[in-house]
Amino acid sequence: PHVRCSGRRCCCYAISEIVSRFERKGYKLVAIKLVVPSKQFAEKHYHDLKERPFFSGLCDFLSSGPVLAMVWEGEGVIKYGRKLIGATDPSKSEPGTIRGDLAVVVGRNIIHGSDGPETAKDEIALWFQPKELVSYTSNEEKWIYGVN
Numbered sequence: 001p002h003v004r005c006s007g008r009r010c011c012c013y014a015i016s017e018i019v020s021r022f023e024r025k026g027y028k029l030v031a032i033k034l035v036v037p038s039k040q041f042a043e044k045h046y047h048d049l050k051e052r053p054f055f056s057g058l059c060d061f062l063s064s065g066p067v068l069a070m071v072w073e074g075e076g077v078i079k080y081g082r083k084l085i086g087a088t089d090p091s092k093s094e095p096g097t098i099r100g101d102l103a104v105v106v107g108r109n110i111i112h113g114s115d116g117p118e119t120a121k122d123e124i125a126l127w128f129q130p131k132e133l134v135s136y137t138s139n140e141e142k143w144i145y146g147v148n
């Protein structure tokens, strides 16, 4: 299971704040890079939404600056990662969630997370080459999962 998020406002505290929330939970970072996606790339990323009225504006926004692309691994990371992220509309996201704490307006997307294993697979393949995914065992894993 993976979650992929695109951090915006990356010139201030948002990068460390977002990374630390996944890290603190105990998920494992297996890929990370800062990229400025083209509009064409953004359209591929959001292809499911191409019929929506906000599609073009959303793709303009995604391609307007750097995005921190990440792959996080761990038990239940997609489902729970979405809880950490909060509701799509930041005005309805609970305080304590990333969108609840760090965003105000829907569409000015502080973070995106894959919504299921199939989407995660596709999105990881879009954003990363296989060799950019690092396979390793972290020292904390035996404490986090209770196995040796």
Ligand SMILES: Nc1ncnc2c1ncn2[C@@H]1O[C@@H]2COP(=O)(O)O[C@H]2[C@H]1O
Pocket (backbone or CB within 6 Å): 049, 054, 058, 088, 106, 107, 108, 109, 111, 112, 113
């Ligand atoms: N009404 C809307 N206006 C603009 N953007 C939207 C609207 N609804 C959803 N979105 C964006 O569409 C994105 C789709 O998935 P994300 O989790 O990346 O975050 C969502 C929002 O940023």
